[in-house]
Amino acid sequence: MEQQSGRGRVVAIVGNPNCGKTTIFNELTGLRQKVGNYAGVTVEKKEGFVRDDRGGELTLVDLPGTYSLFANAPDEQIASDALLGKGGRIRKPDGVVCVVDATSLERGLYLVSQIIDQRYPLLIVLNMADAAERAGIHIDIPRLSTMLGVRVIPTVGSKGVGIPELKEALRSDLRVSPAVRKWQLPDVVREEHEELAGMLVQTTQTDEAVAYHDAAMLLSTPRSLDEFNGRIAPHVLDHVRQDHQRLGGLGYDRHSVFVESRYAWVHSIAERVAAFGPAPRSVTDRIDAVVTHKVWGIVIFLALMMLMFQSIFTWAAVPMHLIGEGFGWLSGLVSHLIPPGDLHDLLVDGAITGVGAVVTFLPQIMLMFFFLGILEDSGYMARAAFIMNRVMGRVGLHGKAFIPLLSSFACAIPGIMATRTIENSRDRLVTMLVAPLMSCSARLPVYSLLIAAFIPSTLVFGFWNLQGIVMISLFLLGVLAALLVATVFKRTILRGESPEFILELPPYRWPSFRSIFIQMWSRAKIFLRSAGTIILAVSIVLWFLSTYPKLNHGTPSEKLSFSAIGRAGHVIEPVIRPLGFDWKVGIGILSSLLQREVFVSTVSTIYNVQVGGDTPHELKIKMQNDRDPVTGLPTFSVLTAIGVLVYYVLAMQCMSTLAVMRRETNGWKWPVIQLVYMNALAYGAAFVVYRVGLLLG
Amino acid sequence: MLCTSRQHGDVIRKKAMSTNPERLSTTPAGRRVVVRKLQSSPQTAMRLRELGLRESTVLRVVTNDAPQLICELRHTRIGLHHRVAKDVLVSDVE
Structure with a gap:
């Protein structure tokens, strides 16, 4: 955990899980930290700054939600340690803003009583005041303030209501602590x-x-x-x-x-x-009766997943085509301006095509985050964990483990971080070990490329696109593999009882499209930054490696084989040949160790050097037409493509994920185990797919 | 009509004390019950109490679809496995 800056006073924002702390924090600081409608969105502390009344800066620290200072899970421990000054390098706050969900007043005040015990200067934010009114709860705020001896400010964080008053109070009122402890023991x-x-x-x-x-x-x-x-x-x-x-x-x-x-x-x-007043119940009850039903709940969950993956494939087609055309236009412009030669080839075949091949998939990634955002913001995420508890229980895991796994569809890193909500350390470790098997957004470009190139776009049962079915099958394969591996770990080296299943289910609410679009945009920025840095650099390096040393005579395939990358590819080819992969796929897999989506830019650059071309979406045609120079057979068949897909579902190729694993497990042992088992599994599964496919003809 | 939680709670608790306790896991959906006793392990009981599910709390069973149920305490919904719910003794209040 990083050192807090030493400037000005430090004020911690604490509260129960899902009471709106991060929304308040974002409103106060102008930052855009992730928010969601389920417990455990914030699992590490976040810092922001607000100007105080003396012209200095107030450091606000958003802490993970907790019900109590008696921590049960690593995320709660972070909050508890920060407030008790036990966090080592974390500076003890000078004051506390305790956010209380107005619809769960008593539970919020329970935590308040523990903070009062710590003698902190305290402000209470009574958040979701509008939801409380709608639920028929009326709170006498002046009286509450008098009884607690601290200022209480009603807010509706999602609409910015009460934020100016809170800002003012932060500057002026957060100076004194409540005089005495109020509760009494026998x-x-x-x-x-x-x-x-x-x-x-x-x-x-x-x-x-x-x-x-x-x-x-x-x-x-x-x-x-x-x-x-x-x-x-x-x-x-x-x-x-x-x-x-x-x-x-x-x-x-x-x-x-x-x-x-x-x-x-x-x-x-x-x-x-x-x-x-009487709690309104009918609509929420009816939704829960269906959505959490032991049969319909799972059917609805699978249908939502199908809808998500089908939509990713169909809705993204037009913007993907437009982006591809845009890069094609850029290639044409560069070709027009720069005469044929190495510089032209470097820019067109290396940089533009390599980056363009990856950026083309941006609409799919944004759509995926849009759907996940809706699931997270509507309150469905916790319901999914509830219904999947039955399945997770069979493999020895807690239903709570499903939330980090579902988050890993976006990226394994936040998924691994989200395991901090899991109380049991062994369950947490098992969840971290299998989280990268869930197909993250970085795999999406690889899946999309190979599916578009080798799986026909035909309708099944008249309405399901076969490409979409293959896409969801890959995601399901990751889920099944995760469950299988979790079972093995839980029955062998990480055996142990799981804690009982207790999970708070947030109220349903309309998703905040503003917050979903903010998440989509921040993800898009990360993706584009990666395309403009790592992928651009890799594309340029690969172009050099696939162009030099030059063979002055011969076919493009012979020239490519003569290049440095061709030679390196042929060295590693014996290792991957049993899987049906040729050396170009091998180079793609090796370069994917930087980031999985680099596979797309790598094969794009290699094929462009070999065949030439201007637009990234010609890549699939080049792959379809590629022939083995010795046998004359297609380099890629449907079977090879499926083998590569299976390999990418199961392989550990993300160095950032391993680094986070090392941080979360305090050592290299578990990241190494993860790297070895995932790659062995990927190799074995791809081998079986290829060999069984050959046997079946 | 609004009533204070004190009036509301007293009426419910008096009614409940006159009935025999049953396990929360066997309580059908839609019923309102008051918690009579937590017989869970100390760790689980502490967690339940911190969540607000304590002796004398009135709750409503929203769904009970073995082996899990959802109950509502005031305006908070909590999902419980039957292994937890069977150790929560409750009495009917309706």
């Missing part, structure tokens, strides 16, 4: 708690507020005290053990007494400040 428990807190202050050098929290945690923890060996002095742990026995002997349930005492206080406040 006397006996309070005495033990205070005594233990005093011992912790003396033995661990922590401040009184943190010791107060730690003492409560030690007294109520359901975990074994042995886990605290080395962190807490042995005589203090012995004292805690005696406390456990004493409280049990007096009839107190130590596990629940702290939670219940806090909630008693929270409840007393909610009773005085909130009035509840």
